[in-house]
Amino acid sequence: MKIILLKDMPGLGKFGNTVKVKSGYARNYLVPYGMAVFSNIHNIQELKYHNQEIQLKEKIDIKNAQLRILKIKQISPIIICTKSRKTGQLFGSIGVKDIVHSIVKSGVHIDKNELVIPEGVIRTIGKYFVIFQPYKNVSCYILVKIIPE
Template sequence: MQVILLDKVANLGSLGDQVNVKAGYARNFLVPQGKAVPATKKNVEFFEARRAELEAKLADVLAAANARAEAINALGNVTIASKSGDEGKLFGSIGTRDIADAVTAAGVCRR
């Protein structure tokens, strides 16, 4: 099944690429997620009309991600306080939620 990609998809292509995928993958994943549309004549014309808008949207998302990455790299070290035993072993674990909360508290916004 031929589809037009509306977003970058790993191991498949990037925005605007027409690729051939299995029908089930297109119907069950790509189209419902909004990552692709079937490559009909109508959809090809519609996509070409909106190409600049979609590329600008993708560039904005990439710029925001790069800005967050620079802010996180500028932090350097983040300290997370947790209870530990006499030998320095932690009582429990430090998960992704704890790290995200510490980075947010240090001044980096999530979105």
């Protein structure tokens, strides 16, 4: 039986693919749980229309992500003042939440899941690059300077 997948299914296919599966698997599991629809002319046309909507939405999301990156680049570098020892070691650490708070104070709204610190939490004074990824495959580096109070 041929079906059209509505979700990515490991070992079976990706969204929008037409695959052939056993009829019991399709009727009893995939179709009732909303993971697939039967492959007929109506569903194929509906999928084409749905794909056009998805592509348009993705273009809009990518454009918005690029605009947010431009805003972030305008306020870069992010400077965070914190207490530290004479050796440069911080009392505590600087994490994603602290960096996001500093960026939001600068006037650009971002979520904590859009920011990645490649080295993990920051524990010493210095310059660090963090990754800002507002949308899949759209990202940039932000310079963060940690300075002592």
